[in-house]
Amino acid sequence: MTVRPKLELESGESTLQVRRVSVTERISDIFTVDVLARSSDVDLDIAAIVGKGAAMGAEAELGTIAWSGVCNHMEQIKPANESTGRSSYLLRIVPSMWLLTQRRGHRIFQHLSTPDIVKQILGEYSIEPKLVISETHPKHEYRVQYGETDFDFVARLLEEAGITFTFDAQVSGGSAESLLTLCDTPQHAASVGPIDYFDTPNDGRITGFFITDVRLAHGVRPGTATYRDFDFRKPRLALRDSSEFPLAEGEKVEDPYEHYVYAPGISLIEVDGADDLQAVADDKSIARHRQEENKRRAEIRAEALRYGKRKVNYRTNHPELTAAAIFSIDNHPRSQLAADKTLMVIESTMHITELEWTVLGTAVFAEVPYRPEIRTPKPxxxxxxxxxxxxxxxxxxxxxxxxxxxxxxxxxxxxxxxxxxxxxxxxxxxxxxxxxxxxxxxxxxxxxxxxxxxxxxxxxxxxxxxxxxxxxVPRKLPDHKTQSIWRSASSPQTDGYFNEIMLEDNAGKELYFVQAQRDLLTLTRHDHTERTAEDRTAVVGEARVAAVGWSDSLQVG
The missing domain is CATH 2.40.50.230 (Gp5 N-terminal domain)
Structure with a gap:
């Protein structure tokens, strides 16, 4: 097979001749295209290429494929030598989404769903994603990007919501971009069709697509995910929900393996209405803890934990088996890999030379709900x-x-x-x-x-x-350091208007002081006794009224 690789650069540089290409893709991750190329220009302007649009494509009898994005790295790995007169260069092409890794910050998002937050951030980079969203994603009252890169924040939110992101390879050049797709049910995509299995594909019988070196692997995974939350409005209500993944008979041994997480606020979402509405607390939005949201998040967690329970590794020459591609295997002797068992690619590596392309990949069974692996830590x-x-x-x-x-x-x-x-x-x-x-x-x-x-x-x-x-402070310090004070302030604030309780602890000058800015009212529900060891003075500015319900006595001396 003859492969015609083609490198296009926004800078217009055209002297680079591609020798070898390696492409790595993974669901919910950034693809990388590493290109080894030669040029007769020993002083190639690398700075004019890095940070600009770039596209790498390949064409052969079996089809075409291309990846577009930006060149984020380039280096001259060998200057011109006497035999070839050419210098060797290594370039890396990544999607524009990679630029999100270069900005880190703190900011707050309110009253937005996860897809809305992600779209807003991507829009700041002029990235317009394709949304394949079939589930309802509620609005969050409050979400914080805390010291994270834009990419880590976006990836974390998508993982929590069970939404994958992938890049559709396409034939385009220059600054055109591989299409970013956000999807919460990637296993439901259309299939590229069955691919013939061959045990020894290099015996000359094969003229089309094939798949070989197929290896079915099983692993042990947790069988249950449980989230617990707390609602201060209903402190006695236990917000706890478990999601037990439906296990096959031979997998029942995994039932006891539980991931139990206490996650305050995980079930808090914005809702359309509530039976306990409050005028001020709900002035911006109605946010409540919901048991069904707790359960939904537990289900997403359980499905993510089961990721990789059964994997299929393979080698193929089919260029369309990129991340999230759906396919099946025809003519494999194992019943679990029959043509009616669809698979979904979760990661792949494609190697391209002028003579061939080879794809090494890993897939999971599409009959199982797929959620992205939760690998981005929350700060x-x-x-x-x-x-x-x-x-x-x-x-x-x-x-x-x-x-x-x-x-x-x-x-x-x-x-x-x-x-x-x-x-x-x-x-x-x-x-x-x-x-x-x-x-x-x-x-x-x-x-x-x-x-x-x-x-x-x-x-x-x-x-x-x-x-x-x-x-x-209410009193000048350290001048009044022996005073303990509880002072309020009249509202609307007026200078010098306040209520106060002050304790003076200066030895020999101890004082208990009370000021009522306007009225002072005391209520004693039973006996009230006052004892003054020495003198007592009462000064009334205007009238004094005393009402005694039974008897009044005064004893002097």
Whole structure:
């Protein structure tokens, strides 16, 4: 077989002659095309090629195939030698999606589904994906890209949602791009058809496509995935769901192998309505924990864990067996690999020279629901952070029915200083009981300490407060370092208007001071005893009224 490789570069460089090509593809990963080429130009302008559009194609009697993207790496591996007069170069072509690995940051996404978030990020790179989405993907109230590259964030969200991404190889050149496809049911794609199996394909009988070196492999995988969540609105409800993968009779031994994960917030999604709507808490959206979402995520996890339970490795000359391609094997003696058993390619490596192309691949059975392997770790916040409490313009105190607040993180470059900055954050109090405890609501503009449930950046909560240069301490320090103070501030804020309890602990000057900015009301439900060891002075600015229900006595001396 004669193969005619063709390299096209956006830079217009045309002196490179392709000698060898290696293409690696994998479901939910970036393909790489490594090209070994020669040129008569020993001073080839590498900088003009790297970062620009590039396409690598191959044509033969059996068909054509091409990959398009950008050249992200090029090097001269050998200068011109005396025998050939040509220099050797190595190029790597990757899809434009690879550029997502070059940007890392922090930002917040609210009220968007996973496909919507992914489309937004890809759009920033002028990438328009093809969506093959058959399932319903709910909107998330709050998702954070926390110190991740754009690629890792996108890959993680897609893995969590059970959505694969692949690149459709196509015949195109220059800056044209291999089409990015997002799909949640890749096993349902159309088949390229059965491929004839040959044990010894090099005996001269074969003129078309063949598949050989077929190896069926079985492995051990967990049989169950379980997620557990907690809903503060329904603290006594156990949000737990398991998904047991349907196991064949010979696989029942894997039933006890469970992946149990406590994942706060995993079942929290935005819904259209609820029977416990609240005016302020639900002012932006209605987000609730749902048992069915917990179950859906457990099912996705179970299907991802079963990835690779049964694999088929092979060698072929069929160029269309790229990642996510569906096919079957004809004439294989093993019944499990009969022509009616469809397979899906999960990874492949194609080697191309001027004489042949060879594809080494791995496939799984398409009858089994496929989910991408969960391999992108979610970042964890290593410690606490501080943030500023925010709210709508003109409001000094902004809270909901649960005493929650919204904040703006210092790392958030895109969020505004208003009530759209984050989701609601629960606020830790000194005491929280059933209708009793303490309640101190952080006010707009105040600096608070934020921690995260299990280090999850999607699950923030306020655990403390801090003074700073703008929100100063109530008494000058260190001048009044012996004073312990609990001081509030009238709202709307008016300078010098406050309620206060102050304890002065300076030896010999101890003082317990109470100030009511307007009215002071005390209620004693039984006896009230006051004892003054020495003098007592009462000053009434206007009227004094005393009402005694039974008797009044005064004893002097």
């Amino acid at each position: 964890r916040v290593a410690g606490v952070q501080t943030a500023i409490v925010v709210g709508p313009p003109g409001q000094e105190i902004y809270t909901d029915e649960y005493g929650r607040v919204r904040v703006r993180f210092h790392w958030d470059r895109k969020g505004a200083f208003d009530d759209n900055a984050t989701c609601w954050l629960r606020v830790s109090q000194a005491w929280a009981g059933t209708g009793f405890g303490s309640m101190l609501v952080p006010r707009v503009g105040h600096e608070v300490i934020v921690d995260f449930f299990d280090g999850d950046p999607d699950q923030p909560l306020v655990v403390g407060r801090l003074f700073n240069e703008t929100t100063r």
